[in-house]
Amino acid sequence: MTPARTPSTPAIPANGHPAKRSKKSKNGHSNGSTRFYGIPMPGVNTEELSGSLIVVEGTDGSGRSTQISLLTEWLEGEGFAVQTMGLRRSFLVGEDIDALLAENAVTRMTLALMYGTDFFDQLERRILPALRSGLIVLADRYIFTLIARAAVRGIGRDYLHGIYEIALRPDLTFWLDVRPEVAFDREFKKSQTISYWESGRDMSLSNDLFQSFIRYQSMIKREFEYLSKRHGFLELDGEQSVAEVNGKLRKRIASHLGIQSTHYKPSHALAHLWR
């Protein structure tokens, strides 16, 4: 298109996000444009979005899913309705991505764009409707994992940020940081093996699965360090106990949502997670 047709919206500002967010009004958000990284997604009226989007990011084995289960129970106990999202859960292409991963025939760009499709389908059909209804959306991973995985495979970071500039900016983004060796222990304990994709075997890093896993997860971690600086993540030490990490998450979320007490004890159903 000609430049005249291009809206003069700024690209994702490096580091600009925490400062901008603090300007938002108490109940909702002052200005539509700051709710997106760059150009707003077509057809979205940000005035209607009264809920909160809270993202928990981290590599495989960082404890994200455990924390999200616990946070969901805590928030529901406090009377907040919760919607969750995660990778490959879209109705549109979730199963197609599973099939692509199983075949190992897919190339990096196609996979990156299929994950993008999956993300935007969930954003439009799950997250935005929930936010319009005033729900708390807990996202088990967000655009950052997608950017990190594609970037370590050689796809340009600017290109990736360009795709996700129409994504909604989260209210809070937590990063559960763990060392790759700790992640290895946890993942191995969970499934008694290490998966093809978690060890980045498509990248031919090493024939030794342990080495491959460590090298791949180290590369991902490095991307997260960069993303954390760029987007102002709230970093938490994911190697602390589940209870400790959960306490820190609750404290920050409580202050964001205006919840007075952060007291929480998991129910019997979730007690096994509380180690």
Add this chain to the structure above:
Amino acid sequence: MATATQNIPVAPQVVPEKVAAPKRAYPGALVVVEGIDGSGKSTQLYLLKRWLEIGGYRIHFTEWNSSPLVKSATRRGKQRRLLTPTTFSMLHAADFADRCERQILPLLHGGYLVLADRYVYTAFARDAARGCAPRWLRNLYSFAPVPDITFYFRAPLEVAVTRIVAGRPKLKYYEAGMDLGISLDRSESFRIFQERILNNYDQMVETDNFVLMDGTVRVNKLQKQMRQLLTERVDLKQFAPKKK
């Protein structure tokens, strides 16, 4: 446990290899036809392909939206009308990426003359007509190699629309742009949607060096022009059958 790190080699630095159009880093050539439905582009590319095939040239023909890898998702999305402007665009980009990485780029590197019926400009024109931001679209497809020549077939809106409506029992939902809610009448919606697309194409004549082809000219005469232009712009000798 954590001491294991000591002997582990440092992860290789990710070279931020820019996924941008390579500057002719391959011996092949890419020929593209673009234009709205009913502009005559597919007929003309077919004739061009036949000419080259008969001459024994090293060619490959590729179509927009034909990759088996994402076909089921595209079909599901269209049948159930799940697609928004963004997911419509993303899914087509994924489809194109598959074709690009597994077909177009290897063929260009292997020295083929690749003929493409529609290319990224279809997405630029059509998805922008649906409301996607042009800058976002340009970035999304920035990994695509730039064509050596892009023939833009232009027919007046009424001519093109009449050709399509006459030849098809029923216009499909997305094809007619019904998702935009412009009009409840499919033919009317189709006409307005195509008009927007046509306007977007027209703007790319200059920005993307389109070779303008008059879609109202007689088929054989237009084909003669097309062959002439191709010969001028692309060194066909390098794709000719090799003599032993």
